[in-house]
Amino acid sequence: MSDPKDQTIDITVDFSGGLEILFSNEKHHELSVPAQDAEGKPANVGFLINYLCKTLMTDPRADLFVLGGELRPGILCLINDSDWELEEEDAYVLQPGDNILFISTLHGG
Amino acid sequence: MAPTLCAVCKTERANIKRPKNHARVCKGCFITLFEEEVHHTIISSKLFYPGERVAIGASGGKDSTVLASVLKTLNERYNYGVELVLLSIDEGIKGYRDDSLETVKRNAVQYDMPLKIVGYDELYGWTMDQVVETIGKKGNCTYCGVFRRQALDRGAKMLDIKHVVTGHNADDVAETILMNLLRGDMGRLARSTNIVTGDDSSDVKRSKPLKYAYEKEIVMYAHHKKLDYFSTECIYSPEAFRGSARALIKQLERIRPSAILDILRSGEDMARLVPGESASSCGCKGNKSKTPTTAAAEDDGGIGGCGSTGAAGGNEMAAMEKQLRENEAAEGQGLEVDVSKLSLTGKPAETETDGSVPLKPKANSKPVTRQTLGNCKRCGYMSSQEICQACTLLEGLNKNRAQIQI
Numbered sequence: 481m482s483d484p485k486d487q488t489i490d491i492t493v494d495f496s497g498g499l500e501i502l503f504s505n506e507k508h509h510e511l512s513v514p515a516q517d518a519e520g521k522p523a524n525v526g527f528l529i530n531y532l533c534k535t536l537m538t539d540p541r542a543d544l545f546v547l548g549g550e551l552r553p554g555i556l557c558l559i560n561d562s563d564w565e566l567e568e569e570d571a572y573v574l575q576p577g578d579n580i581l582f583i584s585t586l587h588g589g
Numbered sequence: 590m591a592p593t594l595c596a597v598c599k600t601e602r603a604n605i606k607r608p609k610n611h612a613r614v615c616k617g618c619f620i621t622l623f624e625e626e627v628h629h630t631i632i633s634s635k636l637f638y639p640g641e642r643v644a645i646g647a648s649g650g651k652d653s654t655v656l657a658s659v660l661k662t663l664n665e666r667y668n669y670g671v672e673l674v675l676l677s678i679d680e681g682i683k684g685y686r687d688d689s690l691e692t693v694k695r696n697a698v699q700y701d702m703p704l705k706i707v708g709y710d711e712l713y714g715w716t717m718d719q720v721v722e723t724i725g726k727k728g729n730c731t732y733c734g735v736f737r738r739q740a741l742d743r744g745a746k747m748l749d750i751k752h753v754v755t756g757h758n759a760d761d762v763a764e765t766i767l768m769n770l771l772r773g774d775m776g777r778l779a780r781s782t783n784i785v786t787g788d789d790s791s792d793v794k795r796s797k798p799l800k801y802a803y804e805k806e807i808v809m810y811a812h813h814k815k816l817d818y819f820s821t822e823c824i825y826s827p828e829a830f831r832g833s834a835r836a837l838i839k840q841l842e843r844i845r846p847s848a849i850l851d852i853l854r855s856g857e858d859m860a861r862l863v864p865g866e867s868a869s870s871c872g873c874k875g876n877k878s879k880t881p882t883t884a885a886a887e888d889d890g891g892i893g894g895c896g897s898t899g900a901a902g903g904n905e906m907a908a909m910e911k912q913l914r915e916n917e918a919a920e921g922q923g924l925e926v927d928v929s930k931l932s933l934t935g936k937p938a939e940t941e942t943d944g945s946v947p948l949k950p951k952a953n954s955k956p957v958t959r960q961t962l963g964n965c966k967r968c969g970y971m972s973s974q975e976i977c978q979a980c981t982l983l984e985g986l987n988k989n990r991a992q993i994q995i
């Protein structure tokens with residue numbers, strides 16, 4: 481059995497509503513993310529958001545996605561197609577196979 | 590944690606938390622609730638009459654796409670008997686509007702609606718790209734806003750349509766109310782709360798059927814109905830003031846979701862205190878069918894497209910007023926003496942520079958303050974001034990072009 485620190489979880493992450501421009505213009509991403517955060521706690525959506533900024537974001541304008549370490553107000557998050565407000569928001573612990581969708585409401589048309 | 594069941598059907602799993610009342614509902618019930626609430630707004634404000642031809646200001650963005658989809662659904666479900674047409678403005682911004690217009694073209698097919706596109710180039714001889722090339726990025730929103738307002742009206746006239754609906758949502762209206770509050774502009778604040786602007790004596794009436802719909806729910810609706818919309822920011826810099834108001838609203842919503850509708854309610858209540866204004870809240874609460882106020886073009890930003898929201902509002906007008914204040918000052922003096930016009934104190938140019946019909950009913954209804962609707966001497970388009978706003982801006986642009994050519 482490998483070190484729990486090296487374990488990963490396979491999830492899918494989608495961006496829409498204009499957010500994809502921050503992530504190499506790709507809407508759909510299949511990722512293996514660490515199962516634990518730096519403190520050894522199970523990875524949650526709050527961890528994922530900051531992890532995405534560090535590893536997946538290709539645009540320097542991180543403040544279009546996070547503000548003060550949290551998801552920028554005006555961006556919706558859906559966990560397996562459910563409003564994250566019904567799923568403990570950023571405290572939701574990632575499960576294998578989860579789909580996390582971020583939709584920006586901030587862009588005009 | 591066991592999944593929460595939908596508060597409405599009590600069988601499906603809830604997957605949306607409604608910002609207005611925290612209700613937890615499933616997708617299916619959410620879509621029905623959303624549509625029924627827009628229907629309620631339409632009926633209680635008597636927005637349409639049977640046989641009416643209505644143009645949807647369509648940008649290809651989420652708001653106007655959801656508006657088109659919901660209106661089509663409701664028109665069929667409740668037999669409104671209205672004829673819906675998509676009306677799009679091509680500002681001439683490469684890499685932005687040309688892409689979103691492709692979305693509108695697909696929407697026209699998806700919703701089986703005729704589509705009319707009018708371009709700034711054909712109307713004014715200038716694309717926004719050319720405007721920005723000439724005047725720079727700063728202040729270009731003013732031009733775009735003035736041009737768009739008139740362009741929507743002109744497009745509607747080309748189609749012989751007298752009613753344009755726009756996709757402005759509750760967040761947009763709250764943002765505009767807040768901006769007007771921060772500017773101390775009670776007159777505009779009052780008008781910005783109206784669901785209908787323009788009246789029988791102006792050529793084209795504007796309305797906002799999504800006035801009470803949260804942006805969050807509009808996006809959720811588009812997502813769950815898998816609507817095809819386009820989202821990107823205008824490549825020219827949006828205005829900082831509106832952007833800050835918007836960020837504040839979104840932050841407030843995070844802490845207290847009902848804040849957005851509460852700002853609307855406060856705006857509507859304040860509007861009643863403004864002389865000559867009688868903005869009503871939802872028509873079903875009585876107090877409906879107010880005196881028609883304000884100009885068709887004054888507060889509406891037209892289709893979502895400008896800056897961060899598309900609700901191009903008063904502050905472009907404010908910037909414009911500044912620009913034009915000098916040459917309008919003489920006329921402005923006359924307005925300043927009207928004490929009932931609280932909102933105009935120190936802003937002589939407000940109605941004077943407005944490119945359309947400032948039919949602002951006064952509490953004491955002095956005929957002197959009513960401006961007569963005429964036509965712009967240059968383009969013939971309806972205007973309260975000799976030369977309309979768009980032509981005034983064009984004059985400056987054309988002078989610049991002449992200079993550049995020399």
